[in-house]
Amino acid sequence: MTGVGRDLSVSFRHTIDWSGHSTRPAKADLSRLVLERHYRVLVSRYPVLAVPTGSVGARRKEFDRRIELSTTLAPGAAYRADRTRVAELNQRELERFAARTGRSKALLDRARNVMPAGTPMSWMSGYYMHPQLYVAGGEGARFFDVDGNAYVDMNVADLSATLGYGIPAVEEPMVRQFRNGAHYLLPTEDAVVAAHSLGRLMGLPFWQFTLAASGANTEIMRIARHITGRRKLIVFEGKYHGHIEETLVKFDGERVVPEYQGLSGRRSEDTIILPFNDLDAVAAALESREVALVLTEPALTNCSLVLPDPGYLEGLRRITAETGTMLCIDESHTFSFAYGGLTRLWNLQSDFITLGKGLGSGLAFAAYGMTDTIGDHVEKHLDILHRTPGIGLGGTLYGNALSMACARAVLEHVLTEDAFNRISALGSRMADGIDAISRDLDLPCRAFRIGPRSGLCLTPELPRNYAEARLSMDLDMLDARRVFMANRGYWDCIVSAGPQASFAHAKEDIDGYVDLMHEFMKNIK
Amino acid sequence: MTGVGRDLSVSFRHTIDWSGHSTRPAKADLSRLVLERHYRVLVSRYPVLAVPTGSVGARRKEFDRRIELSTTLAPGAAYRADRTRVAELNQRELERFAARTGRSKALLDRARNVMPAGTPMSWMSGYYMHPQLYVAGGEGARFFDVDGNAYVDMNVADLSATLGYGIPAVEEPMVRQFRNGAHYLLPTEDAVVAAHSLGRLMGLPFWQFTLAASGANTEIMRIARHITGRRKLIVFEGKYHGHIEETLVKFDGERVVPEYQGLSGRRSEDTIILPFNDLDAVAAALESREVALVLTEPALTNCSLVLPDPGYLEGLRRITAETGTMLCIDESHTFSFAYGGLTRLWNLQSDFITLGKGLGSGLAFAAYGMTDTIGDHVEKHLDILHRTPGIGLGGTLYGNALSMACARAVLEHVLTEDAFNRISALGSRMADGIDAISRDLDLPCRAFRIGPRSGLCLTPELPRNYAEARLSMDLDMLDARRVFMANRGYWDCIVSAGPQASFAHAKEDIDGYVDLMHEFMKNIK
CATH class of the missing domain: 3.90.1150.10 (Aspartate Aminotransferase, domain 1)
Incomplete structure (x- = not known):
């Protein structure tokens, strides 16, 4: 690691309690250690919630419980009505x-x-x-x-209906395409035009389509793992990236575990959860070069709203690039915040961009963008049915003609x-x-x-x-x-x-x- | 295990080569052992392809290669043009x-x-x-x-357009619903009617909707794991159940590995792959009671066509029930083979049924059915946002109003x-x-x-x-x-x-x- 990444990593190492270890921590302990550090930051801001004794995990857990009960425990920390x-x-x-x-x-x-x-x-x-x-x-x-x-x-269907109910500019092309066939398992010109529009709007040249952001993020993970040859993933506390095993995780005070019931827990092991807005923590986690992908919203949108500190997203880009880690900006929600999403508004750089929720149309389609290097890699590793196994991408209805006609219309006529x-x-x-x-x-x-x-x-x-x-x-x-x-x-x-x-x-x-x-x-x- | 299950298991044990082990094999070896047995069955049918020496894994791998080259190696086994x-x-x-x-x-x-x-x-x-x-x-x-x-x-878009291009009975309700709002993140009466129609048609009373069969099978796995408290999954060689890590697997001669590139491989460990039409193998695999779900098509449809032997699917139902294992019949493809799918045609019993590919409409929706016991369990373990973590189900656009209007129309007016x-x-x-x-x-x-x-x-x-x-x-x-x-x-x-x-x-x-x-x-x- 060079430059800022290295400096951050060093400063991070000096601030955490290594619990008697004088050497670098075991990789499996990384999430615990960075969250311990994060616990200290929280306590410095909300000292009234501090937990004086117990293991790091127990203290963090109790701190979280105190936040939940913050009416009585945190006077002044947050407003709570009677x-x-x-x-x-x-x-x-x-x-x-x-x-x-x-x-x-x-x-x-x-x-x-x-x-x-x-x-x-x-x-x-x-x-x-x-x-x-x-x-x-x-x-x-x-x-x-x-x-x-x-x-x-x-609520606009949790940002899947931000364009309103009944969109005249989409109705006509939708009906026309349905009459002509909703899906052929073959491409139409609409897909070419929609991908081109997305490229102009968002800055990344190559696009693929799915039905939901979950599918897009799943494919992004597979591509990133294939390119980097690494397995781990970093996401941030408070994130939402769809109903994918790797991202449906939380830190339970001791380790990363499934966030919902019924998940196998197998893939939780591959995910590192870090606090948002803490570049030091990311730099430390990237140091071992085992992380394939950092997946983040540009602003956290599923736990009220958390904006990035000035320079945070630029720092993420820098330290991921320095460590050969891919960076995905998940704009599933934030695409609705600005023309071209926060990527365009803030001139963000990334390897992948995720879009979802039918771009607000209420229709089931999503998309992801990638750099030309990645697009070229994907083309070279296509799956050829029953012949050459490629990267595991696609679904029968992904990129269907109906959704492509609607996506084109939304991009050309609505999202101005x-x-x-x-x-x-x-x-x-x-x-x-x-x-x-x-x-x-x-x-x-x-x-x-x-x-x-x-x-x-x-x-x-x-x-x-x-x-x-x-x-x-x-x-x-x-x-x-x-x-x-x-x-x-x-x-x-x-x-x-x-x-x-x-x-x-x-x-x-x-x-x-x-x-x-x-x-x-x-x-x- | 009781009854037939036990008997099958015993007969299975006597036919395989335990390689010197006199006791039950390690669970991790199960896939290898049943496939070894399967290799013997194949060789008895196609002796010209037999591989005389090497480890079981190597012999199976070479057999597979010989099948690929069967023009020259298997005269009489299969027709090959010049x-x-x-x-x-x-x-x-x-x-x-x-x-x-x-x-x-x-x-x-x-x-x-x-x-x-x-x-x-x-x-x-x-x-x-x-x-x-x-x-x-x-x-x-x-x-x-x-x-x-x-x-x-x-090809009809790999069975997602079996109803043809432009379906008049669907166009009107689709347009009406789009004008009224494609999605509210709230239910409509169409969903109630569609679920009721599916129940009458397929025999299972409770239904949930997704965008694709991949999503349906993902949710079925989560529910089955939650109910059984088990993690493992059985699928059959030649299967297709969507782009899910657990099911995108193959047996490489030694162990179960990802079938495509870019998959993490973590969840491959939870999947056991068995040959179709081999109840003994399934019975043996279920014996340890670690399997949450047997997921099968009623006939394999993604490797030409493999029909079940008489009694095979009934046997699967019996031995899964006897071992507390859930059984899902994936009718994503086979639903298009008969009115009410093969479930109705053959009067099959199961815990879950998967439907996909917009029931042939070219539209992006899918569904899964479940028994009343399971439906009750799901209702009792709903996820309550930010309060009580439930089973990890759902996606923002799943069950959207537009898809429910179309599903209702397809079920009421087209699929007669x-x-x-x-x-x-x-x-x-x-x-x-x-x-x-x-x-x-x-x-x-x-x-x-x-x-x-x-x-x-x-x-x-x-x-x-x-x-x-x-x-x-x-x-x-x-x-x-x-x-x-x-x-x-x-x-x-x-x-x-x-x-x-x-x-x-x-x-x-x-x-x-x-x-x-x-x-x-x-x-x-």
């Missing part, structure tokens, strides 16, 4: 919600006979705590439930710089409104803000990593706010994300959301 | 093909600047050996390339018993035609036949497992046949599958295919 008021309001609103959604309840009763929890995909049931809602239709920025209630949608400027202005308006709420109610809070995305940050300073981000959120309060808003015509964002201005929102929609948040915060203060 | 004639015909046809597809060539030159190999998904380039074809559109059973050549499609009877009659017609070719040309060959699917089997007896299936295929001949047919207006099936009558085919389309196959076989004989 639990009783939140619970009472939640209860009142739940009763009101149930009274308004009788047809949803009846449909749920039918649905539970044929689908677990009554939904076609389980996390439609798992991201909120009020009774199940069924949707009848939508238009622009609103959808309607089966009882006829309308909701301004601030003007449209992004418009939603960014709406996002600023929302953030300004949220800051005004904090001032009006004298809360030690502030707004998240990046392009169209905002939200209420419950700490006086913006979080720089996952542990701090958890302090910035209050799940009970968010649950109560969701049902409060639902009863007043707004569908709030999921607890892990923030509200976002979509292509279909008007100023009035944003203002209405801010007004409701204001009213809610007054109610629970 | 290599020189095949190569000469292929060369002539390739020249003709290139002359007809100048616009495809020009598009490829553009496409290679923006996509590896010029395609949006790499195996669009990897399943045939002639120059790349680009498609302009399609109608019914035909598609048209960018040079204006028409092709009757016998009458339609399946019609395509089965076409399949029989094709198989009869292929048998007539063998008789006319005095070839030691016969037709594959199951419902709409047929194909030319190059061995006098139908294959019962993967190794025999490889004898039944001749890749060089199939490559030459593909380009021969393409030049005459037919798009042949991929080499690993067989031609299949689609919902859009007419008798004349099938007759034309058989006539071309006849002409081709005369040419190379």
Whole structure:
């Protein structure tokens, strides 16, 4: 390692407690050691949460528990509304919600006979705590439930419907292509045009298409492993990269383990989890040159919002390049934050870019970009059916003609710089409104803000990593706010994300959301 | 283990060579031992291919190589046309093909600047050996390339377009739903109706939806592992279950290893690969009760066609149930063989059923069914976002409203018993035609036949497992046949599958295919 990477690595070595070891730590201990270091950084910021005794793992675990209970344990560290008021309001609103959604309840009763929890995909049931809602239709920025209630949608299907409901510029090419054949297992010219558009927009020249970002990240890992001949992967605490075994992991205080139930745990061993915004930790982890890929969002979006420190992403690029490690910027969520994603906004360099969620169209397609060197490598290692095994890429419906026609239309006609400027202005308006709420109610809070995305940050300073981000959120309060808003015509964002201005929102929609948040915060203060 | 399972296991133990071990083999050796046994079965059928010396692994590897070279090594074991004639015909046809597809060539030159190999998904380039074809559109059973050549499609996008191009009964609901919103991350009534239809059709009561069978099989594995508390998986040689690390494996003569490049290999360790149609081997592998799931197609469809012996699938159900192992019938391909798939045709029992490829619509959706016990378990172990980690299921676009509207329409209006009877009659017609070719040309060959699917089997007896299936295929001949047919207006099936009558085919389309196959076989004989 040379230059900054080496320096960082050295300084890192001097700050951690080697627990009596005078030599370099065993590779398997790396995650533990960097998280110990990270624990110290956290404690220096939130000393009231410090855990004085126990092993590193036990202290970190207890610190995490204290964050969860931070209302009582962390006065001043994060704003927490009175639990009783939140619970009472939640209860009142739940009763009101149930009274308004009788047809949803009846449909749920039918649905539970044929689908677990009554939904076609389980996390439609798992991201909120009020009774199940069924949707009848939508238009622009609103959808309607089966009882006829309308909701301004601030969740936009977790950023898969940021273009709004019903997109005229996509409908015509979609219908035309369906009539002509949705899929031939052969390419169409639309794919060529869409890939070319993506290259111009995002800066990487070669593209492949999948159905979801999970599939894209899976292929990126395979390519990176094949090129580097290495197996390990680095992701950052608070990340989301899809439902892939390697990335569905957490650090349990002792080691990297599966984050959900039912995972085999085999591939957890290959993943190193580090805190975001800690270049020293990454440099140390890259030193042994066993890491194939650093996979990161440019800003963490699945634990409220964590922005990179100035120079952090540039540093990642530098130290990955210096150690022969590939870098992937996962823009599945952040692509919706700016024209050309944060890659273009911040002029980021990487080996791969991941895009997902149908670019906000609500349709099932995703894509990934790569450098010309990588594109050339992939072409040279194609799988030739029953002859030469190549890199394990592709799926039968990946890059299907229908999705390519839609992708082309979205890129050519919908995702314009003007449209992004418009939603960014709406996002600023929302953030300004949220800051005004904090001032009006004298809360030690502030707004998240990046392009169209905002939200209420419950700490006086913006979080720089996952542990701090958890302090910035209050799940009970968010649950109560969701049902409060639902009863007043707004569908709030999921607890892990923030509200976002979509292509279909008007100023009035944003203002209405801010007004409701204001009213809610007054109610629970 | 009780009953049949135990008996089979005992008989298995007595037939294999324990290499001096008098006790039960180490679990890690299981795959090796059952494949050794399988090697003996193969050799008894094809003694001319026997390998007299070397380790079991080396002998099996050499046997596999001999199968590949079976033209010279296995006279009588399988029909092989004269290599020189095949190569000469292929060369002539390739020249003709290139002359007809100048616009495809020009598009490829553009496409290679923006996509590896010029395609949006790499195996669009990897399943045939002639120059790349680009498609302009399609109608019914035909598609048209960018040079204006028409092709009757016998590949139907590897069974993802079995309903034909442009499906009127699906277009209207698709357009209506797109206008109303493609996805809300909330359920619609269409999902309830579609799940109910699937339950009636397939016999399992609870359903979840994904975008592809890979996603469905991934979730099935996670559920099965969670319920059983076991990690191992059994699949069968010649299988295809999607692009999942655990199933992208092969036996290399010594151990189970990744089948493609770029895979980590971590999860290969959890997979046991056994020969199809060998209940003894399965019983032995289940004896230690470490296997969570047996994942099988009801007939192997990705290495020509391998039908189950009478009683084999019933035996699988019995011995999995006896050992607390879950059984999944993967109908991703075979669903297109009969109304309600082979599950309904053969009255199969299982814990899970996998469906994929948009049920033949060309659209990106898939589904899996489960018993009521499993559905109840899944509902009780839902992931509650940021609160209680549940089983790792779901993806943002899984079960999206657009796909549910299309799934409902396909199930209600397209996949009728009458339609399946019609395509089965076409399949029989094709198989009869292929048998007539063998008789006319005095070839030691016969037709594959199951419902709409047929194909030319190059061995006098139908294959019962993967190794025999490889004898039944001749890749060089199939490559030459593909380009021969393409030049005459037919798009042949991929080499690993067989031609299949689609919902859009007419008798004349099938007759034309058989006539071309006849002409081709005369040419190379």
